[in-house]
Amino acid sequence: MFREEIEALEQNGITRTVFRRLDDPKVIPLWFGEGDMATPEVITNAAKDALDQGFTFYGHTRGRAELRTAIRAYCNRLYGTDVSFERITVPGSSMLGITLATQMTLGQHDHAILITPHWPNIDRAIAVIGAEFSHVRQRCGARGWHLDLDEVSTAIKPNTRAIYINSPCNPTGWVMQREQQQELLRICRERGVVIIADEVYHRTIYDAEVAPSFLEIATENDPVIVVNGFSKAFAMTGWRLGWMITPSGFGEQMAVLSECFNTGAPSFIQRAGIAALEQGDTAVQQFRAQYQAGRSAVMAILGKHPLVELTEPEGAFYAFVRIPGLKSSDAFVNSVLDEQDVGLAPGFTFGPGNDEYFRLCYAQSNARLREALGRIVVYLDQHADDYR
Ligand SMILES: Cc1ncc(COP(=O)(O)O)c(C=O)c1O
Structure with a gap:
């Protein structure tokens, strides 16, 4: 009765993960494309x-x-x-x-x-x-x-x-x-x-x-x-x-x-x-400074991790992180969410060929971001054998 294109629609992998724990204060959310700074006054x-x-x-x-x-x-x-x-x-x-x-x-x-x-x-x-x-x-x-x-x-x-x-x-x-x-x-x-x-x-x-x-x-x-x-x-x-x-x-x-x-x-x-x-414009400059600090933190903490492949992003505020050997980006982000309370986006949802990737948004304020990155590192270290 309804158009087949509509019947075939599937929720994307980001919101599918997010909806499990949206608004849960325990989660550090790096899954959406936004930071934690409020709109300027x-x-x-x-x-x-x-x-x-x-x-x-x-x-x-x-x-x-x-x-x-x-x-x-x-x-x-x-x-x-x-x-x-x-x-x-x-x-x-x-x-x-x-x-x-x-x-x-x-x-x-x-x-x-x-x-x-x-x-x-x-x-x-x-x-x-x-x-x-x-x-x-x-x-x-x-x-x-x-x-x-x-x-x-x-x-x-x-x-x-x-x-x-x-x-x-x-x-x-x-x-x-x-x-x-x-x-x-x-x-x-x-x-x-x-x-x-x-x-x-x-x-x-x-x-x-x-x-x-x-x-x-x-x-x-x-x-x-x-x-x-x-x-x-x-x-x-x-x-x-x-x-x-x-x-x-x-x-x-x-x-x-x-x-x-x-x-x-x-x-x-x-x-x-x-x-x-x-x-x-002043706010744009302030945001940029926060994102730049976020990018540095990601490169310093995740960029050097032995399980990770990551090149420095030139623009936007995301790290698209590859873990060679990862079997399912969906299972990965859900497991990080369950075990470490960090919200990530699964690579598969960004088009074919991305199932070894996850995306994180580094627009969060620096202390929170560093806390989240630390938890991701703990997770990777605990699960290192899964990717070899
Ligand atoms: C590439 C891209 N285009 C468009 C949008 C939508 O932007 P808006 O929130 O202004 O609708 C987003 C939001 O994340 C995006 O990442």
Whole structure:
């Protein structure tokens, strides 16, 4: 009676583990993509003020004009671009932006390429449509993760309509460099494929202010949809606010699409988004310092462990840890949860070929993170014989 694509949906491996012990205070949660620092006060105060001022009504379905203006100013300031107001939509969360991007590009039986390892919600958004997808894998060498664009080019089929690419990458930390972005854009222009660029970790990068963006090289007529948001840069994961920048000429369609889903983001939360973009930069720097300390701790404690393979992530705030010989990442993370009260995400859920991996988010404050890393080391030492 219901669509088979819906019947076939399976919960991803992260939430399947999380739901066993969600909100259990004994657990140190490194499973979700967030830290333990609260949203900065300048942002929460803006939301409170907005509630007091009565921002509780419907608004423009593409987002309030003053927020879209602020997003435009923010992007153009960060990237030195001239993105127009007309191309910006605030449908709700970044995830919703990705869902809309998949719906804009894919129909039943169309094909999408996922650059993988990838966050599992993405393939679910494609599967719901009834489209097919295949993976092109980033490879991990001595100098970290990288992508071979020849493999991407070869993977394009006659019915390929979209390529999803997330940089800085959850879970690997890979950051796509400008030359590769240019080359991928050239390929996609030529082959008529839309790039869905997920740039939600744009500020979570350690050797620059912002990661290279497709916005900097694409024209307003290029086949590129950039999705971004507030969750990661401004510690606003629970606010569910993000934006998308589409090619020009889609204003009416974006209004309709937004109406069909959430009819835009909540009004008072949009006002908080403006405060984040205009006054949140100090907080971005503070968060970055915490994440950088987190990355150092992970590399010092886990990176040196004899059972572990790990290269230093360039961006985002995850360690994608390989334990050669691990038989089931799912069994592993559940066992670490049971024995050590540390929440991890199983590798298998980030696409094929990842069952020897687990992912941890190192955005937690340093003492807590170190405590969790210590427990993981105890676990590994106690179970060392399982992986040999
Ligand atoms: C790669 C990636 N894209 C999108 C999202 C969704 O972000 P939001 O919370 O803004 O919907 C996440 C969240 O973890 C993510 O890791």
